[in-house]
Amino acid sequence: MTQPLMSVILNTARSNFPMIGFPNINHLFYVIDSLRRQTFKDFELIVSDYIHGSRKIDWNEAGPVGFSIYHVPIEHSSAHSGGYCAISGGKNNGIMYSSGRYLVFLDDCCAFEKNFLFIIFNNWAQRKLFTNALHRKEIGSQSYFDGSGEPVVDCRYKLLGEQQELIDCFHMYGYSSMSIDAALKINGFDEMFDGSRQLEDIECGERLKLNGHHILLNKSSFVNEQEHFEIGRGPERNDCPWHTKNDGDEIKLNPNLRCNGPYYYLKTQRPSKNRMVANIHGLNQEEKKQIRPCYKLNEGTCMVSGVGCNWLDENGKLKYMDTKDFIYDNPPIFDLRNMREQRMQRKESFRVR
Numbered sequence: 001m002t003q004p005l006m007s008v009i010l011n012t013a014r015s016n017f018p019m020i021g022f023p024n025i026n027h028l029f030y031v032i033d034s035l036r037r038q039t040f041k042d043f044e045l046i047v048s049d050y051i052h053g054s055r056k057i058d059w060n061e062a063g064p065v066g067f068s069i070y071h072v073p074i075e076h077s078s079a080h081s082g083g084y085c086a087i088s089g090g091k092n093n094g095i096m097y098s099s100g101r102y103l104v105f106l107d108d109c110c111a112f113e114k115n116f117l118f119i120i121f122n123n124w125a126q127r128k129l130f131t132n133a134l135h136r137k138e139i140g141s142q143s144y145f146d147g148s149g150e151p152v153v154d155c156r157y158k159l160l161g162e163q164q165e166l167i168d169c170f171h172m173y174g175y176s177s178m179s180i181d182a183a184l185k186i187n188g189f190d191e192m193f194d195g196s197r198q199l200e201d202i203e204c205g206e207r208l209k210l211n212g213h214h215i216l217l218n219k220s221s222f223v224n225e226q227e228h229f230e231i232g233r234g235p236e237r238n239d240c241p242w243h244t245k246n247d248g249d250e251i252k253l254n255p256n257l258r259c260n261g262p263y264y265y266l267k268t269q270r271p272s273k274n275r276m277v278a279n280i281h282g283l284n285q286e287e288k289k290q291i292r293p294c295y296k297l298n299e300g301t302c303m304v305s306g307v308g309c310n311w312l313d314e315n316g317k318l319k320y321m322d323t324k325d326f327i328y329d330n331p332p333i334f335d336l337r338n339m340r341e342q343r344m345q346r347k348e349s350f351r352v353r
Contacts, residue, residue: 004068005101006043006121007180008035009094011087012108013050016057018228019109021140027109029062030226034111036065040118043104044068048094050086059352069353072097076339078332079194088189088200092336095183096343097350104177109226110135119221120177129167129216130182130208133175139227156217169217172205182213184337190267190278191332193260203264210276263328266290282331 016026028047035045044067049055052073059069074080076096077089091105102124104117112133120131137144137152144152154173160166186207193200205215266287267275 003099003101004042004044006040006104006117007046007094007098007100007102008043008104008106008117009046009048009091009098010106010108011048011090011094013090014108014228015051016055019226020228021138021142021226026057026061027226027228028057031106031108031110032062032065032069034116035067036063037114038117039114040121041066043117044070044099046094046097047071048074048090048097050074050080050090062353065353067353068351070097070347070350071352072343072347072350076334077191077194078330079191079327082326084195084326086191086194088191088194089332091200092188092191095180095188095336096340097347098180098340099344099347100180102177102179103183105174106223107174107225109228110175110223111226112223116221116223119218123216123218123221124177124179127216129214130176130178131216131218131221132169132172132177132205133221133223134217134219135173135175135223135225137227138224144227154222160217160219164220165216165218167214167216168209169215170202170206172201172208172215174201175223176201176205176215178208178213182208182211184340185277186211187277187279187334188336192263192278192282192327194332195327196260199260199264203267204278207276207278210272262290279332279334279336281333283328288328 010028010031012028014027016028017023019025019027019030022030032045035043047069049071052071057071059071062069072093074086074090074093076093077086080086080089094105095103102121104120116133120133123129123131134154134156136154146152156169156171156173159169159171186204189200189204190207193203208215263283266283
């Protein structure tokens with residue numbers, strides 16, 4: 001079987017119909033429809049699914065696609081098996097099942113123009129640049145506006161200003177890309193970041209640059225992201241790592257969510273040579289001593305980021321965490337290359353189209 005040049009990895013944890021503007025359209029089929037229209041055709045789709053075991057979907061309803069689709073479970077992640085958020089684990093899982101020489105990462109509920117994959121692949125083939133796409137929010141076919149009446153767009157537009165492109169952008173966000181060789185060299189996304197939903201992509205981009213790769217932010221590469229219900233809310237609710245089980249309409253944040261800001265801070269303090277590869281060791285004793293102070297509040301903001309944390313408790317306070325942590329005590333240590341070789345042996349069993 002001929003191997004594709006590109007693997008598109010769609011990481012998802014949402015139930016099937018979470019889009020507010022298109023409530024009757026499956027959020028996975030919405031992405032597949034954009035992929036079907038691409039001028040670049042030499043790719044496969046890997047759907048790395050947090051709720052693989054409970055998702056009910058007839059893949060034939062997607063219609064003719066013209067590319068292979070694999071719907072794969074997340075089996076290696078300690079965060080996932082413990083019921084926690086596992087974004088890094090989900091993306092690494094997609095890498096493990098990818099056959100392409102180049103990888104493109106997508107979030108769900110998104111659409112893009114017909115040359116999207118061509119531009120990304122060409123930037124790599126001609127310039128050896130890893131494209132990171134900008135995004136803007138929509139509800140249906142209309143722009144999504146914030147409380148001030150401004151359209152919601154990627155904050156990195158401000159970095160570009162009047163420029164068309166920026167090389168070595170310091171923020172790699174969800175719609176990103178890299179070669180399979182680079183992904184294996186850095187040993188994937190750092191799964192010590194799992195348990196929350198922030199900083200894992202930024203940190204991965206920084207490691208790519210430390211390893212000599214270059215990230216491109218370009219105004220010609222963008223996606224339209226449909227505004228959607230939070231995970232665990234909406235017409236089809238499912239148990240999820242972000243929220244506790246709901247009673248009626250009451251849904252609360254999972255009390256076990258963790259902030260990964262302190263770990264990000266500690267990694268930035270390591271010598272560059274000790275930061276280049278992920279998932280090979282945990283925290284040393286000196287680093288563990290520094291964890292608790294990183295969580296102290298300073299007038300309502302996080303001391304690490306200075307802008308506050310995504311996760312608040314019911315009283316609006318940031319979550320604290322000491323060194324007795326499910327990931328800090330049992331860090332994910334693995335060789336992504338070896339795990340990929342194992343997954344490839346049974347990849348075809350997960351082919352749905």
